[in-house]
Amino acid sequence: MPSGADLIRQIRSQITEVDPSEVHELISSGHNGYVLVDVREQHEFEQAHLPGAVHVPRGHLESRVEGAAPDKSSRVITYCASGQRSALAANTMLKELGYENVESMTGGITLWKDRGYEVEVPKTLSPDQRERYSRHLLIPEIGLEGQQKLLESKVLLLGAGGLGSPAALYLAAAGVGTLGLVDNDVVDLSNLQRQVAHSNDRIGMPKVDSAEIAIKEINPDVNVVKYQTRLDASNIMEVIEGYDVILDGADNFPIRYLLNDASVRLGIPVVSASILGFDGQLSVFKPYEGPCYRCLYPTPPPAELAPSCGANGVLGVLPGTMGLLQSTEVIKLIVGSGDPLIGRLLLYDALAASFTELKVRRDPQCPVCSRDPSELSDEEMGLFPDYEAFCAAAG
Amino acid sequence: MSTVKIPPVLRSSTGGEKEVSVDGGSVGDVLRSLASQHPATESQLFSESGELNRYVNVYVNDEDVRVLQGLETAVGPDDTLVILPAMAGGCR
Numbered sequence: 001m002p003s004g005a006d007l008i009r010q011i012r013s014q015i016t017e018v019d020p021s022e023v024h025e026l027i028s029s030g031h032n033g034y035v036l037v038d039v040r041e042q043h044e045f046e047q048a049h050l051p052g053a054v055h056v057p058r059g060h061l062e063s064r065v066e067g068a069a070p071d072k073s074s075r076v077i078t079y080c081a082s083g084q085r086s087a088l089a090a091n092t093m094l095k096e097l098g099y100e101n102v103e104s105m106t107g108g109i110t111l112w113k114d115r116g117y118e119v120e121v122p123k124t125l126s127p128d129q130r131e132r133y134s135r136h137l138l139i140p141e142i143g144l145e146g147q148q149k150l151l152e153s154k155v156l157l158l159g160a161g162g163l164g165s166p167a168a169l170y171l172a173a174a175g176v177g178t179l180g181l182v183d184n185d186v187v188d189l190s191n192l193q194r195q196v197a198h199s200n201d202r203i204g205m206p207k208v209d210s211a212e213i214a215i216k217e218i219n220p221d222v223n224v225v226k227y228q229t230r231l232d233a234s235n236i237m238e239v240i241e242g243y244d245v246i247l248d249g250a251d252n253f254p255i256r257y258l259l260n261d262a263s264v265r266l267g268i269p270v271v272s273a274s275i276l277g278f279d280g281q282l283s284v285f286k287p288y289e290g291p292c293y294r295c296l297y298p299t300p301p302p303a304e305l306a307p308s309c310g311a312n313g314v315l316g317v318l319p320g321t322m323g324l325l326q327s328t329e330v331i332k333l334i335v336g337s338g339d340p341l342i343g344r345l346l347l348y349d350a351l352a353a354s355f356t357e358l359k360v361r362r363d364p365q366c367p368v369c370s371r372d373p374s375e376l377s378d379e380e381m382g383l384f385p386d387y388e389a390f391c392a393a394a395g
Numbered sequence: 396m397s398t399v400k401i402p403p404v405l406r407s408s409t410g411g412e413k414e415v416s417v418d419g420g421s422v423g424d425v426l427r428s429l430a431s432q433h434p435a436t437e438s439q440l441f442s443e444s445g446e447l448n449r450y451v452n453v454y455v456n457d458e459d460v461r462v463l464q465g466l467e468t469a470v471g472p473d474d475t476l477v478i479l480p481a482m483a484g485g486c487r
Contacts, residue, residue, distance in 0.1 A: 253481070274482040277403050281482055297481040301450040305404050305439060305480050347479075352413075356400075358457050358477060 012087045015094065018103040020112045023077055027051055034075040037068060039089040040109075048119040050079065050112065058089050065093060072099045079105035079112070123148055132219075133175055146335035147175060153334045156180035156243040158231070158259060160207040162319030163249030163273055165197035165214075167327045171247075172215040172222045174331060179215060180243060182227040183207040194316035231255055233381045236262045245330050248272040249323065253300040258382030260285065260293035264369050265376045271329045271341075273322040276307065278315050278350040280322040283341055283360060284329050287369060290342035295363040318350055397425050399476045408435035422453060423466030425476055440478070452479040 002010065026034060027050070038049050039058040049055070054068040058080070069076050076099060078086035086104040093099040105112070113119060125133065125147065136142040142150075155176050157164040160183040171179060185207050187198040195207075202210040208226040215222050227239055240246060240262055248270050250256050256272070263270045269286040272293065285292050300306065325346070332338045347356040364370055368380075396416040401409050409415055415432065419425035426447070430437035442448050446466075453460045454477040460468045470476065 276482050279403050279482070297450065297452070299449040301404075301480045305450070306482070307404065345479075347477075356457075356477065358454050358479070359459065361459060361462050363461075 008084050008087065011091045012083075012104070015087055015090045016103045017083070017087070017106045018077060019106055020115055020117065023050070023079075023105055023112075024115070024117050026077075034077060035069040037065065037076060037078045037089070038080070038109075039078050039086050040080050044081065046122055046124050048109070048113075048121050050109065051118060051120050053079075053120075058085050061089050061092060062097065065097065069099070072097070073101065076102045077105055078102065080108045082108040082110055084108075129175075129221075136174070141337040142331075142335055146337065149335050150175045150331065151177045153245070154178040154180065154243045155330055155334075156182065156240055156246045157249065158182050158246060158255070159249035159251065160195075160197060160211040161185070161191065161249060161251070162194045162275065162314070163323040163326060164247070165195040165211065166320045166323035167247050167249070167330070168197050168211050168215055169218055170324060170327045171330060172219045174327075175219065176222065176330075176334075178223040178225060180225040180227065180239070181208045181211055182229065182231060182239060183211075184228055184230045194314065194319050196320065231258065233258060233378070236381065237266070237378075240268060241266055243268055245333050246270045247326050247330055249319075249326070253306065254382060256293060257300070261368050261376065261381045261383075263287060264292050265373045265381075267373065269333055271326045271333070273326045275314055275318050275322050276312060278318065280318055280325075280348040280350070282322060282325050282329075282346040282348070283344060284333070286333075286340070286342050287373075291360045291362045292366060292369040294368050295366045296345065296360050298363070298366075315350055318348075321348065321350070396472055397470050397474050397476060399425060399429055399478065402478055402480055404480055404482075405436055405439060405478065408439065409433045419470060421466065422455060422460050422463075422468045422470055422476065425470050426453070426466070450480060452481075453477070454479065 036050055036053045038045050038053040038055050039061065041057055045055045056064045056068050076093065078089045080086040083104060083106050086108065090102040090104040093102045133147050136147050137144055153176050155171055157167055157179060160168060160181045168179060187202050187205050187207055187210050189203055191198055192200065197211040197214040198207065206228050208228050212224045212226060215224055229235065231239060236258055246263060246268055248256065248259055250259065259270060264287045267287045269284060271284050273280060273282045329341055332340050343360050345358045345360050362369065368376065396418055399415045399417050401413055401415060406413065415429060417425050417428040419428050426440055430440060440448060440451055447453065455463060455468055455470060455474055
C-alpha cells in the first residue's frame with residue numbers, strides 16, 4: 001500500500017494542475033465560463049477565499065458539488081490551502097462524478113496570497129447572531145445571505161404610531177441594521193390602544209425616543225436614527241436619502257404625496273398602508289418598476305371623504321395587522337424573495353375577514369413617474385394638481 | 396344585478412350597506428342607479444358635469460375602469476364593482 005503522501009503525489013501527477021497566475025488572470029478578465037470551488041472547511045472559507053469562489057467542503061463534495069457546478073462539461077477549478085485536498089477533490093470529480101474538465105490550483109490559497117493576489121473576506125455572523133437569527137437561517141428564502149442583507153439594510157419608518165409601532169418591533173427583531181424613525185408627536189394615553197411600541201410609563205415622551213427604547217429592548221444591535229420632526233418639502237430629500245426601503249405609515253395626504261414624489265426622485269421603494277375603522281389598504285410602490293402613489297390616486301379626496309382615525313376611530317388590532325403586512329413586504333424587498341405587492345392593492349376588511357386584490361397600473365400620464373427623475377424639481381415636490389383647493393377644503 | 400362594494404366612507408350614504416345590488420349594463424349606468432337608490436352618494440361619485448370624480452377609483456372585478464372604457468365599461472350581472480376612495484390614515 002502506498003503512504004498517504006505517495007497517494008497524493010500519485011494523484012497530483014494524474015490530474016491537471018493550474019498555476020495561481022492563470023486563475024488570477026481568469027478572475028481579472030471577468031470571464032465567467034468556469035466554476036471556482038473552495039474545498040476547505042467552513043472556518044477556513046470564512047476567514048478568506050478567492051473572489052467568486054463557491055464553497056463545497058471536501059467532506060461534502062459528492063453530495064453538494066453538483067449544486068455548485070451543475071454542468072459537468074464546464075471548466076472547474078478546485079483549490080484548498082496548499083493544493084493537496086483540491087487535487088484529491090479534482091480526482092474524485094473526474095473519476096467518480098463524471099466531470100470532464102477539472103483542474104486543481106497549485107499551492108492553494110497560501111501561494112495565492114504569497115503572490116499578493118486579492119482575497120475576499122466574507123462577512124459572517126457572530127455566534128450570538130447565529131443563535132438570534134437561527135430561525136431565519138433555516139429558511140432558504142432568507143438564510144445567511146438574506147440575513148446579512150437585513151443586517152446591512154436601512155429602513156425608514158414614516159410615523160412611529162399605529163403602523164410604525166409593530167413594524168419597528170418586528171423589523172428590529174428581524175435584524176434590520178438601521179431603523180430611521182420620523183415622528184414629531186409625543187406618546188398619549190389614547191395611543192396605547194394600538195401603538196404597541198409605546199407604554200404607560202412613557203406617556204408624554206417623544207414617540208421616537210419611546211420607540212427607540214422598545215427597539216433596543218428587543219434587539220440592542222439595531223442602529224436607531226431619530227428624526228423628531230414633521231416631513232416637509234424642505235427636509236424630505238435629506239431625511240430619506242440613503243434608505244433602502246421606506247415604510248409609509250403617515251396620517252395625511254400631503255405627506256403621502258410629498259413622500260411619493262421624493263421617493264420616485266430618489267428611486268426608493270415605499271411600502272404603503274392606510275387604515276380606518278375596520279378597513280386597511282396596502283401596496284408597494286417601487287419607482288419605475290410599478291405604479292407610484294399618484295398613479296393609484298391622482299387626486300386626494302375632499303376632506304369629508306378622508307376622515308382621520310382620530311375623528312372616526314380604528315380597531316386597535318388593525319394597524320398591527322397592516323403594519324406587519326407592510327413589514328413582511330419590507331423584508332421581501334430587502335432579501336429579494338417572493339412576489340412583492342408591486343402593481344397590486346390589497347384591501348383588508350377585518351369585519352368580514354376578507355382580502356380583495358385590485359390591479360394598479362402605471363399611469364402613462366402620471367405627473368411624477370412618467371418623467372425622468374432628473375426632470376423633477378424641488379419646487380414640484382408634494383404639490384397636488386389642486387393643492388390650494390385641497391388645503392382650503394381641509395381648513 | 397351587479398354587486399357594488401361600498402367603501403367605509405360612503406356607507407353613511409347607503410344606510411350602512413356594505414354591498415348594494417344594482418341594475419345597469421355599464422359602469423356609468425350602475426353608478427347612476429346606485430345614486431338614484433342612495434341620493435347621498437351622487438355628489439361623492441360624480442362631479443357637477445356628470446363625470447366620475449377623479450378622487451374616486453372604480454374597479455370592475457380587479458381592473459381599474461380608467462384602463463378599461465371608463466364609465467362606458469360593460470358590466471355583467473356577475474361582475475362586482477369596487478368603489479375605492481383614497482385613505483390616508485396611519486393613525487397617530
